[in-house]
Amino acid sequence: MFVLRQCLTLGTKSSVRNFAAATNLVNVKINEDTGVVIMELNKPPVNSLNYELLEAMHRTLVKLENERCSGMILTSSSPNTFSAGLDLLEMYKPTVDKARKFWGMLQNTWIKLYSAPYPTVAAINGHSPAGGCLLAMSCEYRIMVPKKKIGLNETQLGIVAPQWFQDCMKNIIGSRQAEKALIAGTLFSSEEAAKIGLIDELATDKEDLMKKAHDFMDEQLGLPPLARSTVKIGFRKDTLNRLINSREVDTKYFIDFIFQPKVQESLEMYLQALKKK
Numbered sequence: 224m225f226v227l228r229q230c231l232t233l234g235t236k237s238s239v240r241n242f243a244a245a246t247n248l249v250n251v252k253i254n255e256d257t258g259v260v261i262m263e264l265n266k267p268p269v270n271s272l273n274y275e276l277l278e279a280m281h282r283t284l285v286k287l288e289n290e291r292c293s294g295m296i297l298t299s300s301s302p303n304t305f306s307a308g309l310d311l312l313e314m315y316k317p318t319v320d321k322a323r324k325f326w327g328m329l330q331n332t333w334i335k336l337y338s339a340p341y342p343t344v345a346a347i348n349g350h351s352p353a354g355g356c357l358l359a360m361s362c363e364y365r366i367m368v369p370k371k372k373i374g375l376n377e378t379q380l381g382i383v384a385p386q387w388f389q390d391c392m393k394n395i396i397g398s399r400q401a402e403k404a405l406i407a408g409t410l411f412s413s414e415e416a417a418k419i420g421l422i423d424e425l426a427t428d429k430e431d432l433m434k435k436a437h438d439f440m441d442e443q444l445g446l447p448p449l450a451r452s453t454v455k456i457g458f459r460k461d462t463l464n465r466l467i468n469s470r471e472v473d474t475k476y477f478i479d480f481i482f483q484p485k486v487q488e489s490l491e492m493y494l495q496a497l498k499k500k
């Protein structure tokens with residue numbers, strides 16, 4: 224039986240209440256029979272990743288790992304968008320302290336998600352540009368509804384996908400395809416993404432998406448968990464360590480980059496264009 228609880232919920236009833244009072248940016252549903260969790264991003268309208276949403280995700284991921292959840296399906300409550308990527312307002316005219324805190328939380332969240340020992344599936348129920356694509360790529364398996372867009376489109380916005388975003392893409396679609404996609408800032412349709420292996424499966428609609436996500440999870444739950452997670456971490460450790468060993472440098476790149484007047488100009492124009500749509 225599924226029980227809907229808000230961020231976070233593997234504890235007692237009273238701890239559920241405490242967490243629910245803290246935030247509703249992430250909904251967490253647990254199948255109490257299997258221990259499989261559905262984490263649903265819930266920041267309307269487009270799940271842009273601001274500090275608060277990332278912090279809620281990070282807190283959830285820490286809890287899931289501590290409580291030994293058996294698997295996690297990542298999806299969103301938005302009808303049209305999985306995640307619009309990083310919240311552009313976090314990068315537009317922030318203070319240095321705010322930008323540093325934001326970037327640190329993004330790094331924390333990615334490290335936890337990418338290294339999660341339990342199986343992870345992205346049930347991509349809508350558009351998934353840039354940081355949204357990063358979240359999807361950090362899961363082990365990706366299933367997507369038709370006729371939406373996914374990719375690392377940063378170049379198109381006059382910004383640059385950080386090295387670890389690029390590494391994730393390279394690990395999935397290979398160096399040549401990733402180089403082309405990153406230079407052009409390509410947003411692939413769901414169908415194109417399936418062709419190049421950026422996503423693993425297409426679903427017909429949200430219901431089919433969740434069914435396929437559960438099917439994948441059932442397969443994974445049939446495998447010995449320690450062997451499974453050891454192989455997973457073996458594949459991911461170089462990519463993880465590359466960021467873990469250079470977090471400060473990565474943060475400095477981010478800060479130096481976004482504070483350039485040209486980058487601020489690009490962000491301003493892009494934000495205006497989004498508002499005018």
Ligand SMILES: CCCCC/C=C\CCC/C=C/CC(=O)SCCNC(=O)CCNC(=O)[C@H](O)C(C)(C)COP(=O)(O)OP(=O)(O)OC[C@H]1O[C@@H](n2cnc3c(N)ncnc32)[C@H](O)[C@@H]1OP(=O)(O)O
Nearest residue numbers: 271307308309310311350352353354382383477480497498
């Ligand atoms: C040398 C080394 C250099 C290292 C450099 C280091 C770092 C720099 C790079 C950092 C990396 C950044 C990665 C990112 O994730 S950047 C974000 C990129 N995101 C996007 O391009 C997506 C933008 N959004 C869209 O395309 C669409 O919104 C959509 C997701 C397709 C959904 O479309 P739709 O349903 O039609 O919704 P609207 O467009 O009308 O949007 C509704 C509402 O939401 C606002 N909004 C949308 N996206 C964002 C966002 N990412 N951040 C903040 N706000 C967003 C939009 O403005 C609307 O607002 P209003 O309702 O107020 O009009």
